[in-house]
Amino acid sequence: MIGWLAVLVVAIVLVIQVIPVERNVSTVPPGQSFEKTEKVPANVAAILKVSCYDCHSNNTRYPWYSELQPAAYFMAQHMKEGKEELNFDEFNAYSKRRKKAKITSIISQIEKEEMPLKSYLMLHSSARLSADEKKELLDFFRDNEYSK
Ligand code: HEC
Numbered sequence: 001m002i003g004w005l006a007v008l009v010v011a012i013v014l015v016i017q018v019i020p021v022e023r024n025v026s027t028v029p030p031g032q033s034f035e036k037t038e039k040v041p042a043n044v045a046a047i048l049k050v051s052c053y054d055c056h057s058n059n060t061r062y063p064w065y066s067e068l069q070p071a072a073y074f075m076a077q078h079m080k081e082g083k084e085e086l087n088f089d090e091f092n093a094y095s096k097r098r099k100k101a102k103i104t105s106i107i108s109q110i111e112k113e114e115m116p117l118k119s120y121l122m123l124h125s126s127a128r129l130s131a132d133e134k135k136e137l138l139d140f141f142r143d144n145e146y147s148k
Pocket residue numbers: 048051052053054055056078079081082085086102105106107109110115116117120127
């Protein structure tokens with residue numbers, strides 16, 4: 001019984017590998033990017049890159065298991081949803097009103113420790129924000145022209 005179940009699970013895992021993997025990698029230079037237009041200091045840019053850009057930019061750094069289903073599917077869903085809500089690479093194309101709403105939301109998501117997503121931190125421990133990093137981000141975003 002257990003033997004058949006194992007065979008079945010392996011068969012399903014093999015079959016779903018044919019589901020195509022969506023890639024979030026853009027070769028277009030990000031002319032509308034947050035970093036270009038908001039004078040982001042190097043320390044803040046580095047934190048954003050590690051902790052936020054996998055889901056909130058046009059370029060994701062893919063780990064090896066992203067080649068495998070169903071991991072690839074769940075990652076693609078997160079990226080799609082995350083980018084729809086907030087895309088740092090397209091920030092400058094947002095309306096002023098949207099920019100303000102996003103900056104306010106970024107501050108509250110960081111304060112409440114809702115971002116980066118918990119499920120993501122399990123596999124990407126380096127993306128976890130230390131107390132210092134949290135402060136660096138909050139100081140920067142609270143000081144941003146759209147936070148007022
Ligand atoms: C694993 C992917 C992932 C990572 C990494 C991630 N986010 Fe998100 N983020 C999402 C998803 C998915 C949503 C939309 C659903 C939700 O709110 O849970 C979201 C929503 C948001 C929102 C809400 C936007 C709105 O319209 O109110 C903000 C702000 C945000 N993220 C900021 C950040 C910041 C800042 C970081 C880095 C410190 C970060 N996120 C890291 C996936 C991610």
